[in-house]
Structures are given as structure tokens and as C-alpha cells.
Amino acid sequence: MTTMQRDGRKARGEKRRQEIIEATLRVIERDGVAGVTHRSVAREAGIPTASITYHFATLDDLLIATLISCARDMATEVYWMIDRARSREGLRRSSGSPYSGPSAADEVSALLAEALGPRRGRTMAEYELYLLAARRPSLRPAARRWLDVLTSMVKHDDEVAFRVFLAGIDGLLIQGLIDDEPPTAEELRPVVEYLLNPTERRRRARQEA
Amino acid sequence: MTTMQRDGRKARGEKRRQEIIEATLRVIERDGVAGVTHRSVAREAGIPTASITYHFATLDDLLIATLISCARDMATEVYWMIDRARSREGLRRSSGSPYSGPSAADEVSALLAEALGPRRGRTMAEYELYLLAARRPSLRPAARRWLDVLTSMVKHDDEVAFRVFLAGIDGLLIQGLIDDEPPTAEELRPVVEYLLNPTERRRRARQEA
DNA sequence: AGAGTATCTGAACGAACGTCCAGGAAGTTC
DNA sequence: GAACTTCCTGGACGTTCGTTCAGATACTCT
Incomplete structure (x- = not known):
């Protein structure tokens, strides 16, 4: 029992999803929808590029999820x-x-x-x-x-x-x-x-x- | 004195510019600004791709010219x-x-x-x-x-x-x-x-x- | 006719893109 | 600790992109 995370694997994944969505929203606010790419969002979120394709099947899915969340x-x-x-x-x-x-x-x-x-x-x-x-x-x-x-x-x-x-x-x-x-x-x-x-x-x- | 074009070279160039702008507007109407590329506009206008870069220094120039015209x-x-x-x-x-x-x-x-x-x-x-x-x-x-x-x-x-x-x-x-x-x-x-x-x-x- | 200039274009280059994948790391269950 | 599942990621692949450029063509002017 350490002071580390208490969440299960599933909860951690969901958290990552949220972080990615929030980073995407920041990119949209700064550069517009046109500025949203796997790489730009990954840079904004400080995570590897492939992490995005893992949590969102396609870039369009990410865009839609972000705008709906917004x-x-x-x-x-x-x-x-x-x-x-x-x-x-x-x-x-x-x-x-x-x-x-x-x-x-x-x-x-x-x-x-x-x-x-x-x-x-x-x-x-x-x-x-x-x-x-x-x-x-x-x-x-x-x-x-x-x-x-x-x-x-x-x-x-x-x-x-x-x-x-x-x-x-x-x-x-x-x-x-x-x-x-x-x-x-x-x-x-x-x-x-x-x-x-x-x-x-x-x-x-x-x-x- | 044939039945051919009477316009000078300059006028022909200006006409091409207009055709490109009109094709760009059609692309925007159909697919949005995101759908505007040199190649998609060229296809829409029925002209070679390089013809666009000749009349518009940059793709952004074309976009601006089109929206201002609109x-x-x-x-x-x-x-x-x-x-x-x-x-x-x-x-x-x-x-x-x-x-x-x-x-x-x-x-x-x-x-x-x-x-x-x-x-x-x-x-x-x-x-x-x-x-x-x-x-x-x-x-x-x-x-x-x-x-x-x-x-x-x-x-x-x-x-x-x-x-x-x-x-x-x-x-x-x-x-x-x-x-x-x-x-x-x-x-x-x-x-x-x-x-x-x-x-x-x-x-x-x-x-x- | 020939020089000069504007118009045009096929082909190519480097960069950025979306997406994939094999394999490693972390967590859970027994 | 072994088996299993989920999470994660570096690197690569093929595509499309904006732009360039050398050379061809069309027109004007003297």
C-alpha cells in the first residue's frame, strides 16, 4: 500500500482520455480546428503521439469528442x-x-x-x-x-x-x-x-x- | 484577324484568376475551408495544379482572395x-x-x-x-x-x-x-x-x- | 522575323500528415 | 511468481500536402 495511484487501470485510461480532450480544446482555442493534428495535440498534452490513436480510433473521433465535451x-x-x-x-x-x-x-x-x-x-x-x-x-x-x-x-x-x-x-x-x-x-x-x-x-x- | 480571343495577355491572366477564385468558392461551399488544397481547387477548375501557384503566391493568398471576393x-x-x-x-x-x-x-x-x-x-x-x-x-x-x-x-x-x-x-x-x-x-x-x-x-x- | 514578356505546366522535392504495429511496462488475478 | 489483460509508445509506412522550377507556349511590339 504505497502513496501511489489508487485507481484501477480503467480509471487511468479514462483520465488520459480526458487529458487528451482538454489538450485538444486548448489547441482549438489557440489555432482553430485546422490546427488539430495528432502531433500538435500530443505536444500540447505532453504525451507521445501514438497515445492518441490508442484512446481515439481516428482523429475525427477526437475532434467530435472534444466539441461535444465543450x-x-x-x-x-x-x-x-x-x-x-x-x-x-x-x-x-x-x-x-x-x-x-x-x-x-x-x-x-x-x-x-x-x-x-x-x-x-x-x-x-x-x-x-x-x-x-x-x-x-x-x-x-x-x-x-x-x-x-x-x-x-x-x-x-x-x-x-x-x-x-x-x-x-x-x-x-x-x-x-x-x-x-x-x-x-x-x-x-x-x-x-x-x-x-x-x-x-x-x-x-x-x-x- | 481571326475569331479568336481579343483580350491581351493581362486580361487572360485576370480571367484565370477569377476562374480559380470561383472554383475555390465552390470547394468551400461543398467541403468547407478545410477542403481547400491546390489539388482540389485545380480539379474543380479543370486546370493544372501549378497554374494556381502561378496566379496566387500562396494557398493562404488564394483563400483570402476568395473570401474577400465572396x-x-x-x-x-x-x-x-x-x-x-x-x-x-x-x-x-x-x-x-x-x-x-x-x-x-x-x-x-x-x-x-x-x-x-x-x-x-x-x-x-x-x-x-x-x-x-x-x-x-x-x-x-x-x-x-x-x-x-x-x-x-x-x-x-x-x-x-x-x-x-x-x-x-x-x-x-x-x-x-x-x-x-x-x-x-x-x-x-x-x-x-x-x-x-x-x-x-x-x-x-x-x-x- | 526576332526579341521580349507574360502565361502556363509536368514533374519533382521535402515536410507533415494519419495510422499502424510490435513489443515493453504496469496492474490484476490466481 | 506465473498467467493474463490492459495500457502505453518509439518507430516506421504510405499518402497527401505546399511549393518550386526548368522549360514550353502564346502573345506583343518593333
């Missing part, structure tokens, strides 16, 4: 984000004191600014997935995942306004990627407010009725 | 589209009879449906340009071209509503690319109407005042 992570983030926002709203309702924290528009625009600033590489990776999914139907469920999470979690009394909101988010992100410098949360807020407002207005109207 | 074509299309719409609006105003042709929302949604249906490949090519521009600043002016044309031609009294409209178009397009089947104009119209309405409402209000 999409799953993002969907999970969206899930928790909404969850946090919801519990906060619950607090706001139960307490009688006036709420003065960040508004929904504040939070969404901050999130977009983050996606276009520090997490730019990750955002680009997401849209590489979009484009790959456009050509390969098998990838589409993964690409739509964060949209599905939003759709199923947020109550949308106005179907059309909600679709506009989703499209607006994607449009702001992809247009932000080709700006010379990433837009700040302050610059984005008016647009986000505009995207959210109609929904909010109707919801408030419904609650007052 | 962006220029699209900007030109947007230009004429707005021009036609404007002259039609002029007619509508001058004639006293009630106008019953297609509304702006009708036309925009028909255009989007076309971009996601028959012209799907071209639309994908456009977003490949977007993604490439995200990584290469020198490509960004080309990628923004159609946005600039719209911005400079359409009078936008409400800056925010206009930015929402532009983002919405991009979002609808890129989300339409990952739908299992392309959305129809009828499905898109309510969303487009919603994107256009606020602007229209304010414009009408201004005209009535």
Missing part, C-alpha cells in the same frame, strides 16, 4: 447560471426590502463581455462547432444543447420574443468576434436590455394582473 | 436589394392607390429562407469567413462589409433597435444552419416582424407627427 460544459454552465439567477429572484421576492443588485441585463451583458474577452478562445471554439455541425447532422444536437437548456428552463410566455432573444445573443457574440476590440459590458447593455425588455414587460404585466 | 459580392447584393426596396417605397408613396405587395418582413424572411435553403453553401462560406476573421484581423473589414453597407444605407433613428436587428439576422442565420431542416420563410416571418417592428413603429410615429 458543448456539454457550456450547457452545464448555462444551467447553473439560470439556477443561480432563479434562487436570487426567489430571495428578492421573499424579502420585503427593495432589491438593488445587478439586473438581468447587467448580468447577461457581463457574461457576453466575458465570452468576448477573457474567454474569447472558448467562444471561437463554440462557433467552430456550429460550423462543423452545419455540415455534419450528427453534431447538431450537441451544438443546440445550450439553446435547448435555455429553452426548457426559462419560461417564455412570448415565443417570438424568446426566439429573438436567442438569435440576438448568437448574433452579438459572433459579431463581437470580428470587432477590432471586444465590446465592453457597458456597450452591450443597451442592446441586451432591448432584447430582454419586451419579455420582462409582458411578464410584469401578467404578474400584476 | 464578401464583396454579398455586400453588393445587399446594396442592390436595399436600392430596389427604396425605389419601390418611392413608388408606393407617389401613387395614391393602396399598396398590397410584400411587406419588408415578407422580403427579409424570404431572403433568409433562401440563404438557408438553396444558398446554404454560400451562407456557410460566409460564416467560415467570419470565423477566419475572428483569428486574423486583416480579414475583419471584409467580414464586416455587408454590415457596413446596411448601416450606411438604412436610416436608423433608433441606434439600439438597429443593432438588435443586425444581431438578430446573424443569429437567425447561424442557428438556421444547425437546424435539422432549413426554416421556411413562414416560420421566420414572425421573428423578422418582431425585429423590424419597433423601428417601423417609431418611424411611422415620426411621419405622422
Whole structure:
């Protein structure tokens, strides 16, 4: 009984798989899907080249596994984000004191600014997935995942306004990627407010009725 | 004086350049940027491989020239589209009879449906340009071209509503690319109407005042 | 006609690629 | 510790790639 690994062989293999996927994602963030080769990923992960072909039958399998993993992570983030926002709203309702924290528009625009600033590489990776999914139907469920999470979690009394909101988010992100410098949360807020407002207005109207 | 070509050598070279660019665009539409190689383009154009390196110093030059050409074509299309719409609006105003042709929302949604249906490949090519521009600043002016044309031609009294409209178009397009089947104009119209309405409402209000 | 120049191309080169494989290392079971 | 399974990897193979280049062809000009 040493201080060494406690995992079985299978667990070690799974860990390696994850390391390879993470290294692949870093390569995609840095150089795009075009930069993904057995050798570049192996260099990034600090492992031998043949180790990749052992864990992934083909390079395409690796790419697909990576993009699906990336999409799953993002969907999970969206899930928790909404969850946090919801519990906060619950607090706001139960307490009688006036709420003065960040508004929904504040939070969404901050999130977009983050996606276009520090997490730019990750955002680009997401849209590489979009484009790959456009050509390969098998990838589409993964690409739509964060949209599905939003759709199923947020109550949308106005179907059309909600679709506009989703499209607006994607449009702001992809247009932000080709700006010379990433837009700040302050610059984005008016647009986000505009995207959210109609929904909010109707919801408030419904609650007052 | 035969019935042969009348163009000088220079003109012939320029024509070849164009043919190569068009073949490259077809390859991108079919297989994406990843499918562009000297040999695949040469096969598509029906010319020898070395002919490409003669007209384009590097494969990257060819790719950039093709995507810029594609962006220029699209900007030109947007230009004429707005021009036609404007002259039609002029007619509508001058004639006293009630106008019953297609509304702006009708036309925009028909255009989007076309971009996601028959012209799907071209639309994908456009977003490949977007993604490439995200990584290469020198490509960004080309990628923004159609946005600039719209911005400079359409009078936008409400800056925010206009930015929402532009983002919405991009979002609808890129989300339409990952739908299992392309959305129809009828499905898109309510969303487009919603994107256009606020602007229209304010414009009408201004005209009535 | 002949010099000059732009256009064109078959063939080849070196580099990078995806993938394979024989064999070694590590862990598990008896 | 022996048998067995899984994990791992250095090295090699055949392919495709971007690019080069010497020489051929087509056109212009004087």
C-alpha cells in the first residue's frame, strides 16, 4: 500500500482520455480546428503521439469528442447560471426590502463581455462547432444543447420574443468576434436590455394582473 | 484577324484568376475551408495544379482572395436589394392607390429562407469567413462589409433597435444552419416582424407627427 | 522575323500528415 | 511468481500536402 495511484487501470485510461480532450480544446482555442493534428495535440498534452490513436480510433473521433465535451460544459454552465439567477429572484421576492443588485441585463451583458474577452478562445471554439455541425447532422444536437437548456428552463410566455432573444445573443457574440476590440459590458447593455425588455414587460404585466 | 480571343495577355491572366477564385468558392461551399488544397481547387477548375501557384503566391493568398471576393459580392447584393426596396417605397408613396405587395418582413424572411435553403453553401462560406476573421484581423473589414453597407444605407433613428436587428439576422442565420431542416420563410416571418417592428413603429410615429 | 514578356505546366522535392504495429511496462488475478 | 489483460509508445509506412522550377507556349511590339 504505497502513496501511489489508487485507481484501477480503467480509471487511468479514462483520465488520459480526458487529458487528451482538454489538450485538444486548448489547441482549438489557440489555432482553430485546422490546427488539430495528432502531433500538435500530443505536444500540447505532453504525451507521445501514438497515445492518441490508442484512446481515439481516428482523429475525427477526437475532434467530435472534444466539441461535444465543450458543448456539454457550456450547457452545464448555462444551467447553473439560470439556477443561480432563479434562487436570487426567489430571495428578492421573499424579502420585503427593495432589491438593488445587478439586473438581468447587467448580468447577461457581463457574461457576453466575458465570452468576448477573457474567454474569447472558448467562444471561437463554440462557433467552430456550429460550423462543423452545419455540415455534419450528427453534431447538431450537441451544438443546440445550450439553446435547448435555455429553452426548457426559462419560461417564455412570448415565443417570438424568446426566439429573438436567442438569435440576438448568437448574433452579438459572433459579431463581437470580428470587432477590432471586444465590446465592453457597458456597450452591450443597451442592446441586451432591448432584447430582454419586451419579455420582462409582458411578464410584469401578467404578474400584476 | 481571326475569331479568336481579343483580350491581351493581362486580361487572360485576370480571367484565370477569377476562374480559380470561383472554383475555390465552390470547394468551400461543398467541403468547407478545410477542403481547400491546390489539388482540389485545380480539379474543380479543370486546370493544372501549378497554374494556381502561378496566379496566387500562396494557398493562404488564394483563400483570402476568395473570401474577400465572396464578401464583396454579398455586400453588393445587399446594396442592390436595399436600392430596389427604396425605389419601390418611392413608388408606393407617389401613387395614391393602396399598396398590397410584400411587406419588408415578407422580403427579409424570404431572403433568409433562401440563404438557408438553396444558398446554404454560400451562407456557410460566409460564416467560415467570419470565423477566419475572428483569428486574423486583416480579414475583419471584409467580414464586416455587408454590415457596413446596411448601416450606411438604412436610416436608423433608433441606434439600439438597429443593432438588435443586425444581431438578430446573424443569429437567425447561424442557428438556421444547425437546424435539422432549413426554416421556411413562414416560420421566420414572425421573428423578422418582431425585429423590424419597433423601428417601423417609431418611424411611422415620426411621419405622422 | 526576332526579341521580349507574360502565361502556363509536368514533374519533382521535402515536410507533415494519419495510422499502424510490435513489443515493453504496469496492474490484476490466481 | 506465473498467467493474463490492459495500457502505453518509439518507430516506421504510405499518402497527401505546399511549393518550386526548368522549360514550353502564346502573345506583343518593333
